[in-house]
Amino acid sequence: MVKEYQINSDTQLWNDFIKGNQDAFQVIYSNHVHSLYKFGCHFTSDEELVKDCIHDLFVDLAKYRFGLGTTNNIKLYLFKSLKRKIIKSLERKSNFESFDKENIPFIYINSAEEELVEEESEKSRYIQLNSAIEALSPRQKEAIYLKIVSGLSYEELARVMHVNYQSARNLVFRGLEKLRETFPRTTVLFFLYRNRH
């Protein structure tokens, strides 16, 4: 006999969850599990590790909820926590001397991307952009991913990546500039040409 459960804001949802509301907990899980998994898979090709970390993240959330602070941005909170968990377990898995915490590779292009690009012009465009992306630093890749694909604000991005606001902007800005420079104009012409028909 639970009265109707309504969600008005992240703050309320989070507070309900902290107070032990199981519905709120499940809503948080279902709202964020997909984007968390996608995000996590950019740090490792080990999908099971990502799932395990999401598992631990939610078990810990439930376990320690009484000690958790308030948040008005659940997504940010979860992204930060998941990244921390993944880095920790990657560190545990690796032999420690070869693990550089500050320089975790960011896998921009996943193995999931094995779709066949039919058209030759498309194919070369993809290959060229891929190599341009690969040439970015891991942090530039992560910043561009968080800004463009995950749609985080610069403030949020800065907090996930533990940098200040200006550094966050610079990472995205320089990354995009670098891509634009490597991105050959000819492919754009192909693209336009196709569009006209």
Next chain:
Amino acid sequence: MQPKTNKPTTDFIHNPDFVNWVISPSEESEKYWQSWIINNPLRKSELMEGRTLIEGLVRKEKTLSESEVLSLWNKIEDTRSHKKLRFIKIRRWSAAASILILLGVSGWLVLKLNTSKQKIINYQTLASNVPASNNIELVLADHSQKTFTNKQVEIKYDHSGKLETKAGEETQSEDLQQSTEGLQMNQLFVPRGKRCNLVLADGTKLWLNSGTKAIYPVAFSGKTREIYIEGECYLEVAHDALKPFYVVTDQVKVKVLGTKFDISAYKDDCIAAVVLVEGSIEANDGSENFLLKPNDLLFYQKQTHKVTVEKTNVLPFISWKDGWMLCEKEPIHVLTRKISRYYDLKINFTDPRINNMTLTGKLDLKNNYEDVFKIICATAPLKYEIIGDSIFLTVKEKK
């Protein structure tokens, strides 16, 4: 703050509105940029170049299938309940230890009990000692335990101290040794998926719903009758004006003279509720008394400790005892929670739209759960799928 550069393309790829349009175009942004192109024909190629770049950044990502989402959730829930189990085990062990210690000082204890007029029973501690099990478990005062594997069991005490149990075709009866002093507490645990009828020594009838614990004395020897409930229970209290009947839950204490009512105080619900069918009761939340009249519904919000009393149709609250579930604009997630307790099922959905759906109607709980879900899915725009021991609900998309 926006970094500026002379290269025109730069303006596009660094422009959040432009990026938003490329990533997730809306009607509005589509209109805006189309007209922008018409007004700035010379910069069209630059715009298209920027667009290609941004589009190229969105890649096919690894995704979880719905069944992976579900099994991950179940794993999270399993881990959580195992942690709880471990906790209970430790608690049981410490209870055993404390009994040993108490035996050592029993002389003092007896003295103490006799001198203190009011015996305060710590029900929460007792309740946490009730074994977690998939069967109906009855723990007698001498700590012997009876286990019933049936879905529905009847347990009856009478004033002479006789205990009668009826599980399926099998009826058992035994005389409980009654000491003249002190309360002998029995504990009854009804797991998810099972129900139990209980008749107490004074003739009070209880219908215990799935996932409920009850702690009560074999005989009501004191000036009051007092029992403890965690979970949901419908009661028809035998009238005895000289011995008021109290139902204690973790949140609310209810005082009755003789009446029919439903009390729901599940640990994992955020609300405790009392619904009065007949007679009158007095509910106390620890600070204030609330007098309830028939058809009154008392809600206790665990989070805010707020109590509200309102008029209600009592039938949806008590229909479960007769094997029905009456729903009046019942939110799906509340309904599924009740069904999951009743049938001991895991019911999962990840689509947030389902949270906003409500259901009105009557479900026959004597049916098996698949029939129940067939009815739900015929009424609401939902589909169900059985994966392992879980039911998975998704929204039927309109084609």
